[in-house]
Amino acid sequence: MSAQPDPTPAYSYLGPAGTFTWQALGQVPEAAGAEWRSVSNVGEALDDVVSGRSVGAMIAVENSVEGGVSATQDALATIPGLRIVGEYLVAVNFVLVVRPGVALDDVRVVAAHPVAYAQCRGWLERTLPTHGHIPAASNVAAATSLLEPGSPAQAAVAPPGITEHHDLVVLGDLIGDNANA
Numbered sequence: 001m002s003a004q005p006d007p008t009p010a011y012s013y014l015g016p017a018g019t020f021t022w023q024a025l026g027q028v029p030e031a032a033g034a035e036w037r038s039v040s041n042v043g044e045a046l047d048d049v050v051s052g053r054s055v056g057a058m059i060a061v062e063n064s065v066e067g068g069v070s071a072t073q074d075a076l077a078t079i080p081g082l083r084i085v086g087e088y089l090v091a092v093n094f095v096l097v098v099r100p101g102v103a104l105d106d107v108r109v110v111a112a113h114p115v116a117y118a119q120c121r122g123w124l125e126r127t128l129p130t131h132g133h134i135p136a137a138s139n140v141a142a143a144t145s146l147l148e149p150g151s152p153a154q155a156a157v158a159p160p161g162i163t164e165h166h167d168l169v170v171l172g173d174l175i176g177d178n179a180n181a
Helices: 020-025 042-051 070-078 114-127 139-145
Strands: 010-014 035-039 056-058 095-098 109-112 132-135 155-158 169-173
Touching: 010 020, 010 042, 020 035, 020 056, 035 042, 042 056, 042 070, 095 114, 109 114, 109 139, 114 132, 114 155, 139 155
Parallel strands: 010 035, 010 056, 109 132, 109 155
Antiparallel strands: 095 155, 095 169
């Protein structure tokens, strides 16, 4: 009788690839070589842990500019059996990205996660004083929305390194109002 190999452990993170929680998960030695499960929200990530689909979840507990992440804190307080096993810090910086060929003068609407938008608002108001904002589920989702046909946004607030994953161009670097927030 042959023994069944142990399944590869999985870790959930707020996706898609390239988000700040994805970057933080990259700091976890145990996650190297494991399956990384991209999820849409904190509840889904924690449900993965409770149900056994994942051995851990990388979620944001606190934001140095906006304070505690209420969805995470509420879930940790109300879901039995969860515990925090580590803390990982990620320097949170932002870039403004566009599709190739789009100039800063062409930007009328910026897609961004609401927290990132708040953290970049000063730069955006100085640089693009008449811009509009479209909220996105994540900074990576904001950036990838630019690649969709008919996207109403011409630019997006995104994490540095997004151009390694998608065909986008950086027009503004370090646009956050607080460096390494």
